[in-house]
Amino acid sequence: MGLSDGSTQAPKFELVMEKVPHSPSRMCLRHTDMDLEADVIKCFMYGISPLMTTNLFIKDLKFGKVSVRVYQPKTPSAGPRRGVVYLHGGVGLFGSISKKACRYIASRSDSVVVCVGYRLAPKHPYPTQFWDCLTATERFMTTAEEYGVDPTRIIICGDSSGGTLTAAVCQTLVNRRDLPKVRAQIMFYPFLQGLDFNLPSYQQNGSVPFLLKERSVTLGMQYLNKDVSLVKDVLDGCHVPEDLKQKFRKWLSPDNIPMEFKIRGYKPHASASYSEELHILAKPAFETIFSPLLAEDAIICQLPETFILTCEYDVVRDDGLLYKKRLEDNGVPVTWYHVEDGFHGALLLIDFGYLSFPCAKRAMSNVIKFIKSL
Numbered sequence: 544m545g546l547s548d549g550s551t552q553a554p555k556f557e558l559v560m561e562k563v564p565h566s567p568s569r570m571c572l573r574h575t576d577m578d579l580e581a582d583v584i585k586c587f588m589y590g591i592s593p594l595m596t597t598n599l600f601i602k603d604l605k606f607g608k609v610s611v612r613v614y615q616p617k618t619p620s621a622g623p624r625r626g627v628v629y630l631h632g633g634v635g636l637f638g639s640i641s642k643k644a645c646r647y648i649a650s651r652s653d654s655v656v657v658c659v660g661y662r663l664a665p666k667h668p669y670p671t672q673f674w675d676c677l678t679a680t681e682r683f684m685t686t687a688e689e690y691g692v693d694p695t696r697i698i699i700c701g702d703s704s705g706g707t708l709t710a711a712v713c714q715t716l717v718n719r720r721d722l723p724k725v726r727a728q729i730m731f732y733p734f735l736q737g738l739d740f741n742l743p744s745y746q747q748n749g750s751v752p753f754l755l756k757e758r759s760v761t762l763g764m765q766y767l768n769k770d771v772s773l774v775k776d777v778l779d780g781c782h783v784p785e786d787l788k789q790k791f792r793k794w795l796s797p798d799n800i801p802m803e804f805k806i807r808g809y810k811p812h813a814s815a816s817y818s819e820e821l822h823i824l825a826k827p828a829f830e831t832i833f834s835p836l837l838a839e840d841a842i843i844c845q846l847p848e849t850f851i852l853t854c855e856y857d858v859v860r861d862d863g864l865l866y867k868k869r870l871e872d873n874g875v876p877v878t879w880y881h882v883e884d885g886f887h888g889a890l891l892l893i894d895f896g897y898l899s900f901p902c903a904k905r906a907m908s909n910v911i912k913f914i915k916s917l
Contacts, residue, residue, distance in 0.1 A: 598618070609682075611640065611658065620653070625698060626696065629648070634704045634765075668768055694723040697723065710735060711835050714842050724847065730863065735835050735865070735866050737763060737833055746809055751858070757778065791837060852879075855882065889906070
């Protein structure tokens with residue numbers, strides 16, 4: 544199922560005064576060793592605290608070593624609610640459980656939302672982030688009834704690299720028989736593969752804020768604790784041997800991307816010289832918890848109903864398109880919403896009044912509609 548808002552209007556900025564609880568960080572207000580673009584991303588994720596919420600109970604808890612924030616509607620419910628496990632973005636390096644999107648989803652869909660505050664790299668090296676998300680999800684699934692949630696209606700949701708984690712957690716859980724089945728997965732502009740950075744969307748949107756092409760790879764290598772001086776070689780694909788290019792071509796080929804997404808200046812990328820040393824260094828990028836798009840069909844075919852949101856002006860747009868095709872080819876129901884005037888990170892300011900982007904409001908209304916249908 545595909546949806547598109549058909550809008551080409553530029554995003555509008557508005558300003559709103561808000562009462563705010565303590566923000567976990569003010570990284571946007573001070574200089575760091577990262578460039579301005581990364582600081583802007585952090586500003587959007589940390590520097591603007593959300594409105595106080597009066598219609599939700601909000602509680603900070605610990606699921607083992609993992610911090611979580613539970614957003615629970617105050618209004619009585621006739622029966623058990625849906626549950627949403629929310630995995631925030633930030634490339635495993637930044638982000639927090641203070642997510643306006645969680646408040647929005649809980650309020651608008653009448654669901655209990657658990658935002659996972661997984662531990663961040665580099666203090667907690669990869670793949671700690673994945674294991675924290677899996678631990679928190681398992682804990683919530685086994686205790687769902689304590690929060691008034693139907694354990695058979697739990698959704699896993701994430702934005703950006705949180706979409707990566709969402710896909711990885713769902714893939715890991717497909718063969719678990721000691722837990723309820725995940726009801727659905729929702730991914731907002733997910734990063735899903737670390738092999739090909741010359742897909743049409745990377746070529747077309749490499750200089751589009753908030754996620755530049757080179758910055759996306761640089762942040763990914765920092766997340767994996769790898770030498771960022773090798774970014775250019777990774778961008779050229781020097782880390783991928785020919786046998787793996789052939790193996791994954793059926794899933795990663797630009798031929799799998801609809802023609803309408805190639806008309807904005809795409810040119811096939813010439814093969815780069817392979818470096819065995821770089822391949823060994825970059826091996827974590829081939830793991831399915833970092834590149835869920837590379838999972839085998841035997842896993843993909845067992846995945847739950849899926850909602851994928853893509854944005855036209857986003858370097859990782861094609862990751863979402865390729866995963867959509869893989870899911871559909873394996874018989875998994877997919878609802879796809881494409882934001883024609885959208886960009887990576889558009890949902891960060893959802894429901895921030897005059898600071899909200901109209902495209903984000905349209906997108907989230909479709910997300911809420913999907914959740915309510917489950």
